[in-house]
Amino acid sequence: MLRLLDTATGVAVPPAERAGARVGLYVCGATVYGPPHIGHGRFALVYDVLRRYLARSGYDVRHVSNITDVDDKVIDRAAAEGRDWREVAEEAEEQWWAAMDAMGVLRPHEVPHATDYVEEMVSLVAELVRLGVAYETSDGVYLACDAVEGYGTLAHQSLDSLRSGARAVVGEEKRSPLDFAVWKKAKPGEPTWPSPFGPGRPGWHTECVVMSLSLLGEGFELHGGGLDLVFPHHENERAQAVALGRPFARHWVHNGLVVVGGEKMSKSLGNYTELKTLLDAYDPRAYRLLVLRSYYRSPLEVGPSTLGDAAAALQRVDELARRLEAVRPRQDTVPRGWDAPGGQSRPAAVFPAAQSLRGRFVEAMDDDLGTPRALAEVLGAVREANRLLDAGEATGALALGDVALELLGVLGIEPAGVEAPPATIVELAGRRESARRAGDYDAADRLRDELAAQGWKVDDLPDGPRLHR
């Protein structure tokens, strides 16, 4: 059974679930004011794998991830570029999904936009004021943190220590430096919505409360996001729900940040690489592999060296997939699958190593999403399957190799498709092979160079040449 570390308690426990094994997963998504960077890529991959594995484990997952399409940053960028803020948000959201698609990240089941929930947010703010936990000032409405029981739970700090460490300047009207805006009164030129407190827009921490509760219900199971959101964002989300007396997330999951040269990558530090840049330069699967190779909560160093490593490792996986296809019996049309029906005669069923591989994989994953060990098991099996192939044991190789590939699929990594070379390439390769057989190696090597110039490599395998990209 999958156990996940809960940020609030520091203990790894199985996710809570509702009737029908339903699990709601809310992940704080993108603020769309610019192209996503590598850090966003990691975060998306982590929750994509969590969602896939939850489903694989038998949960009925509902994955919700928001788009923050109105926010200071969106407004600032629009102002700086003299554009409409909606246009900025839409453009950035397109870039977001393009990158997600390139990485093979499954779309969340729901993608709520903040701007579609403003009315509900206004109601929430009004309710907070009515309850006396939020107060109005000249520039907005603030939540009084002292009024919230257990404020600091996620930060693991007391109200006092948080207060003493606060760097925020106490405004004239703000009662405590920790108090945060749930409603921002409009300044000239900003987008506004009507409210009992005058025109304005919701504070950032409010939207996730409204959208998660509205789409997943009270006491939903999992709430995730980057480690840098723990405080204050998630703390403040929780504070609002607590203040309202509404059961909120029951379990908090946070992913570690991407670091560059030991320092956190972030837009504000300016040391970021756009995700698209990485995805254009490397096989997108290499980034997924790199991310999964480390524990999801740890900082992760991303750079040309580590990406190159991952890309190289992937080639061995692709090679295995190609080799397996070459030895796969024609009539064997049983698809790869976790629980292929009627699989009595399937090789995997009679090949113990393949079965135990599944067990070790699940064991690793169940231990707080242990993708590093899970991956190690799978890659070890890839090597073993290749070895069996070398030894001519095709049946065993298929049994083990198919399971390895299937498990990689659980992690969202599919072997590269076998691309059929065009006729001109096949013809060139044929001429080269003839030259080789005739012992004319100079000609053969020239032809190989020609093939290379057209982007094709040729490997002389024991059973004949093979073309691939």
Place this chain on the structure above:
RNA sequence: GGCGGCGUGGCCGAGUGGUUGAGGCAAGGGCCUGCAAAGCCCUGUACCCGGGUUCGAUUCCCGGCGCCGCCUCCA
């Protein structure tokens, strides 16, 4: 100042109170091979420093050093 985390071979990165340190990449040697590529096999003797607990610590405890994150927008 408060809170949290990290320090493992050439690099990345798991993990563990004790005979044989996952996995990946790189490197060297080998099998195969016209060559190359691919694949496979072999090779590495690590755990920041100082104490303590223990029969035994890289793993637990204390202290130190170094690095990082959060306490402000941030995945």
